[in-house]
Amino acid sequence: MKATTLNLLNVKSVPIRTFWITSIAFFICFFAWFGIVPFMPDVVKDLGLTPAQKWNSIILAVTGTVFARLLIGKLCDKYGPRLCYTWLLMIGAIPVILIGFVQTPLQFLICRLFIGFIGASFVITQFHTSIMFAPNIVGTANATSAGWGNLGGGANRLGMPLIAAAVVSFGVADEIAWRYSMVIAGIICFSMGLVYYFFTKDTPEGNFSELREAGSMPTLAKDKVPFASALKDYRVWILFLVYAACFGMELTVYGTMDDYLQNTFGLERTTAGNIVLSFALMNIFARTLGGFFGDGFGKLRGLRGRVLFLTAILMAEGIMLSVFSMTTSLVIGILFLVAFSLTVQMAEGATFSVVPFINKKAIGSISGIVGAGGNVGAFLAALFLKSKSAVAESAALKANASLGEEAMKTAQAMAASDAVSSGYFIIGAFVVLAAVASLAIKFSTEDEKEVLREMGGELKLSTVKAD
Structure with a gap:
């Protein structure tokens, strides 16, 4: 049976x-x-990376995730999340370990x-929680697992230097500690793959292979049919756009915020970095809130209620970012940055x-497509801000050369501050447009009735307004 509550202590x-x-x-x-990020100054010095190679490494990491997320969702539908996560963790550990042995920029x-x-892990996590929890709690479960998982991208800024310090205490030279740290991170990944294989199941009723043998998987069609239907469904591509937004x-924003806070408000790098890290840590609760309110609006107004909440919180996100881009006061700027952090993470949970x-x-296929949208959005927005900043900085240097x-x-x-500021405003406007587009997501009356049936008639159909 799917869980109807998120009782975290009931580990049985x-x-x-x-x-x-x-x-x-x-x-x-x-x-x-993101384990290599805290060590980039050491990597640049050790391997002699040029600024272009450094930027390219960031872009490549995001690019790999886009294709992996598209593929892994389809594989989850066919083979189940247990095997997909096991192999992703164990195979993904190989390049994490190998990066500790690289000798050239290439x-x-x-x-x-x-x-x-391994960024495709997000898709498997969302797929696995989606089939483990009932409709009344699935949004909260999805958002919480994603939010807590995302903390890994911020925790490495503290954790990886601690691992490096431990390595150095054993007599390893400080300048190559990053190599040992990445090897250790890879070994942890590989070990987690074994844990996933032996201690999880694909569904509450058992693994896909067992259910297929028993003939009790009526919702699973041939592999090509679900993926094709996902590609043809306009709602999937709206959610792709929404997750990009x-x-x-x-x-x-968090990838460019350190420099923006320094250039705009004159903060020290350490102070700016700590502010950005603190906002990343809001994932502990902010994503969960998005899923929680999504479930709440679902109880009040059915599936349409979930969409309406997503629209509202996404629009709030865009407004907060655009207003932040225009602030010149540090205190007011921090307030709107907090508001942006809260709303953007709630929007992710609501999605x-x-x-x-x-x-x-x-x-699985839909989770993969939507998840890839986030990385595509990050890639395009980063290129947009980079190009605006590069043009503005070059012009400023030329004008002040004497x-x-x-x-x-x-x-x-x-110049960099002004360019990024205007870029943030434009991005905020794009988010608002994506929010408006989300209103086009519709569900049939039969979709609403199916949810009610799965919830055991907990809600009355009269409360649902289907489109």
Whole structure:
């Protein structure tokens, strides 16, 4: 039976045990995926990376994830989340370990590309929780597992230096500690794959292979049919756009926020980095809130209620970012940045409170497509901000070339701040447009009735307004 509550202490329950294991696995994947980030100054020095190669490594890591997320969703529908996560963790551990042995920039870039594949772990986590929890709680479960897993991308900024410090205490040279740290992260990934295989099941009733043999998997059609139907469903591509507008923008904004806070408000790098890290840690509760309210609106107004909440919170996200881009006061700016962090993460949770209801025969495929949308959004937004900033900085340096090095640095910082500020405003406007587009997501009366049946008639059909 699917779990109808998120009782985190009931680890004997298959859904709850799976929730914990999949959340931890997701955390470890994100920890390893971004594990090299705190060591980039050491990597640049050790391998002699150029600025272009450094940027390319970031882009390759995101690019690899896009294709992996599209593929893994389809594989989940066919083979089940247990085997998919096991193999992703164990195979994904290989490039994480190998990056500790690279000797050239090209080898480093190749490893970063393949390390990005473990970012597909998000799709498996969302798929696994979607089939473990009932409609009344699935949004909360999805959002919480995703939020806690995402913490790995921020925790590595603290955890990886601690691992490096431990390695150095055993006599390893400080400048190569990053290599040992990545090897250790890879071994942890591999070990988690074994845990996933032996301690989880595909569904509350058992594994896909067992259910197929028993002939008790009526919702699963041939592999090609669900994926084809997912590709043809306009709602999937709206959610692709929506996730690009929330998770994609979160990645981009936090990836550029350190420099923006320094250039705009004159903060020290450490202070700016700590502020950004603290906002990333809001994933502990903010995503959960998005899923929780998505479920709540679902109880009040059915599937349409979930969509309406998603629209509202996404629109709030865009407004918060655009207003933040125009602030010149540090205090006011921080307030709106907090509001943006809260709303963007709630929008991510709300997105995956809708995804499980689009097509129950293709939850994996749809999760993969929507999840890839986040990385596509991050990729395009990063290129947009990079191009705007590069043009503005080059013009500023050229205009102030005769005024001395200090004046040139100041002009460059101001130009970068103005360029990114206007970029944030435009991105905020894009998010608002994506929110409006989400209103086009519709569900049939039969879809609403099916949810009610699955919930055992907990809601009255009269409360549901189907389109």
